[in-house]
Structure formats: C-alpha cells, structure tokens
Amino acid sequence: MTVKDILAAIQSPDSTSEDFAALPLPESYRAITVHKDETEMFAGLATRDKDPRKSIHLDDVPLPELGPGEALVAVMASSVNYNSVWTSIFEPLSTFGFLERYGRTSELAKRHDLPYHIIGSDLAGVVLRTGPGVNSWKPGDEVVAHCLSVELESSDGHNDTMLDPEQRIWGFETNFGGLAEIALVKSNQLMPKPDHLSWEEAAAPGLVNSTAYRQLVSRNGAGMKQGDNVLIWGASGGLGSYATQFALAGGANPICVVSSDQKAEICRKMGAEAIIDRNAEGYKFWKDENTQDPKEWKRFGKRIRELTGGEDIDIVFEHPGRETFGASVFVTRKGGTITTCASTSGYMHQYDNRYLWMSLKRIIGSHFANYREAWEANRLIAKGKIHPTLSKTYALEDTGQAAYDVHRNLHQGKVGVLCLAPEEGLGVRDHEKRAKHVDAINRFRNI
C-alpha cells in the first residue's frame, strides 16, 4: 500500500467512508523536515542570509502511531507560514526544544520528540483514520485543520483555549505537521473544508485568517467596530491580506501599508482606498540601530491624517515589531489599541511610553485563535465572505524555495504547496458558489 492508492481513493467519486476506513495505511510517507543535527548550520550568519533551501529536506518518514482523540489526514495541499521560515532558520530558537519539552509531558507525547521535525501548520485533505473517542469525524471527510493543539487538562484554558498552559502550535511546537503527504492532528483541529475551493485554496487561509480574526475582530483582540480606522502593516502579506478583508467586510476603514506599487494595486483590488507605500515614501523610523526618529513618526501620522480626512488610527494591526512599533504607538489615537502578534524585524521593541499612558492607549498581545475563533474564521471562508489570498503554489519538493520566497518577502498573500494533489484546481465541490466568488478567489493569482 502506498500513498498513490490513497490518492486514487480521494480522486474516485465513488469512494465511501467505508472504502477509506478499509484502505491499509502505508508504513511511510514523504514529508518536509528540518534535522536536529543541523540546527547550528547557520551559526554566525545574519538572519537574512540564512537560506531555508539549505535546511529544509524532503524525507521518507514512518507513519506515527494514532492516539486517542487524534486523526490521520491525507494532505492534499498545505501552505507556507512564516513560522516554518522561523523553524527553517532556527530562529529565535530551534524548534527541537519545543519537541523535547512536549515529549516529556506524557508517554504518547514522546512520539513528537524525534531527530527530525515535520513542519507545516495548515492543511486541506481527507480523514484517513480517527483514534478512540473521535465521533464527529470519520474516514473520507474532507477537512481543513487549524493549528491549535491543546491538552485541555487545566481549567486555565477552559474559557479561552489559547490560555491552556499546554497550548502549542501544530507543526511548529509539535511534530507531524501539514507539509507532508499525511499529517497527525488532534481531531478538535478539524473543520469542514470550504466546498467551493480547491485543495490549495482551502489550505491557504487557516493559520493567518484565524490569527487576523482574533487579533482584529474578536473581543479577545481589538474588537474592531464599524468606522474604525485600522492601520494594517504588510496589508497584502499573509496576515495583512486577511486583516484588510476583515476591515472592509466589517465596515471599518483600512489604512494599508505596503512596499511596492504592485502590492498597492492588490490592496486596491480588495477594495481598500487608503494605501501607503512605505518604500516610495521612504519612512526611516530609526536613525541608527538604537535611536528612533520621532520626526518620521510624525511624517507618517500626517500622511495617515491626509488619507483619513484628519483622523487618527483606532487600531494598529502590528506584526513587523521593532522596526515599526514606535511609529505604531505614536499614530494611534487617544484611547486606541495597538494589537500585536509578532515581531518579524526584532522582538525587543522600543516606543515612547508617554504617548501610550498620556493618551490612554492599550497594547494587546494576540496569538493564533482559540477553537471557536478558528471555527468562526473558517466559517467566513466557507460562506464566501472572506477569500483565500493564494498567489502561487509549489510542489512539495520545492517547499524550500517557497519558504525562501516568504523569508525574502518576494511573495504576495499566501504561498501554497501541493502535497498529494497532483495539480492545482482539484477538490471543488460547489461550482455554483465558486462562480459567484471566482474573481475574489483569484485576486492574488499570478501577480
């Protein structure tokens, strides 16, 4: 039995759940990995020069044992997230430390502590097997998986599953991720695949869409409301392309920051009107490595006021971090919110605290999304209210190049990876719904 037989079953319109349940599973499968004995390979290099193409491998790996509450999924497509870039350059830490720590928590969790890490935090595919205690999902179900892995044994996470002390991001802080032909997930990660999308389109939004939803829309994040001026950094990137859609769909006013004409055009196509090209306008928030330039914050704020008719920002959607954080705090209006989920350019932020406390601003830390938020975010995709922002797909063996593109900011929106899917465009079940949204679905394509 090989993965080819699984693919044949997925592609046959006659396959039933019983057929999938009866399919013998292969002993091994192909997966994208990083290797524990290579974590020092980039020592001494600048972040920019650490090349994911050198650290990312395509290996044959043994199928992991299936535990209670878990599912094995045949992965048709996945996507590249920035967390896989971090893993592949071993920054800010090697992810093998996460796997070791997880492995110490239980007998079953020991499976994750291996000398290789199968990465990837998105998937669209078909359930192959479910473990004991799983009743809501069965072999043959077409699914996407969100990346929140929690144990739920502590009351700390019972109100908001992101607060579980054993909260992990699947495929980053756990093994057996989605950039592979088969993945292992907790069944609570599964959600119905939006039926109007192809496999690669369905796999694209998951992580970033859920994160943007909590960070911007949810009351656990900024709780955006109609009319809010929302400053969105990287508005055509992974997170930003969903934040921009949420702002527009929710009646807010996105002020989109991008770094090229091409990216500005994408934002216009999404429906945004207020766009700042940070490259063309040459903002230099730092005079040198340690000193910021408040005059540049002011020039940036003045530009925002020009675009909003004199108003300041209600919510900043932050993730570049060190480079932009001082400016983000400055341009926020009195009582406004800076919500942050990352620090791509550096995590030791510096800002002028007088502008925060004197103007009663708030900084909110946000990370992925809880079970419910991830489900709500996926529902919006399934309803065609928010659309995938897939620009390009790569074959599984070219994942290193895909991660390189994202690391070097050469991509637009999301970059997809075909795992078992032999070509793009497969897996669409509701053609009528798709036809209604096809222009929006293809907005980021081939730009």
Ligand SMILES: C/C=C/C(=O)SCCNC(=O)CCNC(=O)[C@H](O)C(C)(C)COP(=O)(O)OP(=O)(O)OC[C@H]1O[C@@H](n2cnc3c(N)ncnc32)[C@H](O)[C@@H]1OP(=O)(O)O
């Ligand atoms: C969905 C996608 C998301 C993304 O893409 S996010 C971007 C990618 N992710 C990242 O870049 C984050 C990567 N993760 C990290 O960098 C690290 O993961 C953290 C910095 C978040 C945490 O580091 P750690 O080493 O796990 O934790 P510690 O707190 O630095 O060290 C643990 C030790 O510190 C003790 N400790 C914790 N809090 C306190 C306290 N308040 N007072 C005293 N000690 C404390 C603990 O007990 C423990 O101790 P003991 O090592 O002895 O076991």
Ligand SMILES: NC(=O)C1=CN([C@@H]2O[C@H](COP(=O)(O)OP(=O)(O)OC[C@H]3O[C@@H](n4cnc5c(N)ncnc54)[C@H](OP(=O)(O)O)[C@@H]3O)[C@@H](O)[C@H]2O)C=CC1
């Ligand atoms: N905590 C969480 O749950 C999550 C955290 N993240 C983190 O968020 C970050 C962004 O992820 P994602 O959106 O997928 O990545 P992308 O690379 O797809 O998009 C980020 C965009 O930010 C802009 N940007 C990058 N560097 C800077 C800078 N120095 N100054 C201003 N703008 C900058 C770029 O847009 P342009 O060049 O057009 O300005 C870029 O396209 C990563 O660090 C990732 O790890 C992501 C998802 C979830």
